[in-house]
Amino acid sequence: MRAALEVIAERGYRGASLAAVAERVGLTQQGLLHHFPTKEALLVAVLRERDDWDALPSGRLRLDLLASLVEYNAMRPGIIQTFSALLGESVTEGHPARGYFTERYGEARASMAELLRAEYGDRLPGGLTPERAAPLVVAVLDGLQYQWLLDPESVDMPAAFRDFLTLLGEPPQGHAP
Amino acid sequence: MRAALEVIAERGYRGASLAAVAERVGLTQQGLLHHFPTKEALLVAVLRERDDWDALPSGRLRLDLLASLVEYNAMRPGIIQTFSALLGESVTEGHPARGYFTERYGEARASMAELLRAEYGDRLPGGLTPERAAPLVVAVLDGLQYQWLLDPESVDMPAAFRDFLTLLGEPPQGHAP
Structure with missing residues (x-):
């Protein structure tokens, strides 16, 4: 493997x-x-x-753990490179991983929405619902990986992801599980 | 071509x-x-x-035009598919487009920072500098393209990008060029 x-x-x-x-x-x-x-x-x-x-078991991931996952990913460029390459190829016609990625991303958006709802309730500070913010979190994770793989000296992926959490805003007190 | x-x-x-x-x-x-x-x-x-x-000539792009570019991209899946596939492949060893993408992304972050500074000044509403927000804008653009290419029925790419602009916050009055 x-x-x-x-x-x-x-x-x-x-x-x-x-x-x-x-x-x-x-x-x-x-x-x-x-x-x-x-x-x-x-x-x-x-x-x-x-x-x-x-x-991770459903409901066990939190936003701060997501930041730790990005730190962890930054220490394993090999596997991130493999999956970034596969994601890119999967959008070409008839690629055997296309179905896998389509399904995986649908699930990723759904569990991200669940995570955001647990942290923020029904609205994020900027006014978005968890369902509308979810694809943005997933997009930032993927997009930063490409920039970091291409130029690890210029792109501090974990710091950039923490900056994105800053943009999402502080979760209200008492909502964190 | x-x-x-x-x-x-x-x-x-x-x-x-x-x-x-x-x-x-x-x-x-x-x-x-x-x-x-x-x-x-x-x-x-x-x-x-x-x-x-x-x-576009440097300094001519604005955030609202960027949203229009995403609308435009959503009408040309073929070219977006080509470049998303190439970006994915470019992170594999010795790919001939790797140097091109590394350089292009460095430039993209720099011009995005310039654009954000023109709109927001030295700090965005959430406190980030334009230089720290720039890789996030670029990441969201790329990441949303993959999700949309894989599942165009589930992902409204232009709407999702406008949601991201909402997260960035309103530019202060008088800063827009």
């Missing part, structure tokens, strides 16, 4: 080959095919693995 | 071939090679063309 992540990070999914993954782990291509019959099957396994790693 | 844009939108740069572009415009591959000796040369030409189309 780690070898697959590395190869996708280096070449993207479309540029990756089972042969390159097999070589990296010292398997013959035949040996790798025994575990993953197609490149697509390997991709699905990689995406599932990520979800297992990063999953 | 249009054929190259289409092929990259469908397959990504790494999945695109000069043969596919040549076929789409009814040239032999030999004929296409006469204009663009390598796939990379074609990519550079596509990126330059985009800059020529979208360039």
Whole structure:
């Protein structure tokens, strides 16, 4: 799995080959095919693995923990590179990860709205509902990753995300769970 | 150029071939090679063309025009798909568009900071400086594009960007140029 992540990070999914993954782990291509019959099957396994790693029980994430997750992500450029590359490719026609990302982003917006409602109630300080602010939080997380991957010296991703939390405004007292 | 844009939108740069572009415009591959000796040369030409189309003289962009640009982008999914796919690929190792995007994003942050200063002065309502808010504006623009490309029925990109402008807060009177 780690070898697959590395190869996708280096070449993207479309540029990756089972042969390159097999070589990296010292398997013959035949040996790798025994575990993953197609490149697509390997991709699905990689995406599932990520979800297992990063999953938190619903309702357990808070805005301040989200800032910590961004700090954590800034220490693992490899995996962020893999998923940023896959997200980019997924918008091309018939990409095998497209369905996965479409569903994942729908869920991400829904759980972000839930998180924002727990912190702020039905309105954020600027007047937006949690449902309308949710896609913006998700967008900032993704967009900052690209800027940071391209130019880590110029972009302090965790600091920029904390700046975004400043824009969202202070949660009212007593609303934090 | 249009054929190259289409092929990259469908397959990504790494999945695109000069043969596919040549076929789409009814040239032999030999004929296409006469204009663009390598796939990379074609990519550079596509990126330059985009800059020529979208360039505005420095200091001419305003926040409300930025909202109009997002409306406009929502009517041209093809070109947004091409550049979102390229941005994603560009973070993989040795991608030929990586230098282009790194430079472009540095410039984008700088001109966004200039635009924010013209609207807000030295501090935004939430207390951020224009330089610290700039990467967030750029991140929201990119991040919303991915969500919208994946699920245009669920994500109203122009409305979401206007919501983000609401978060930034009202510019003070008399600061707008």
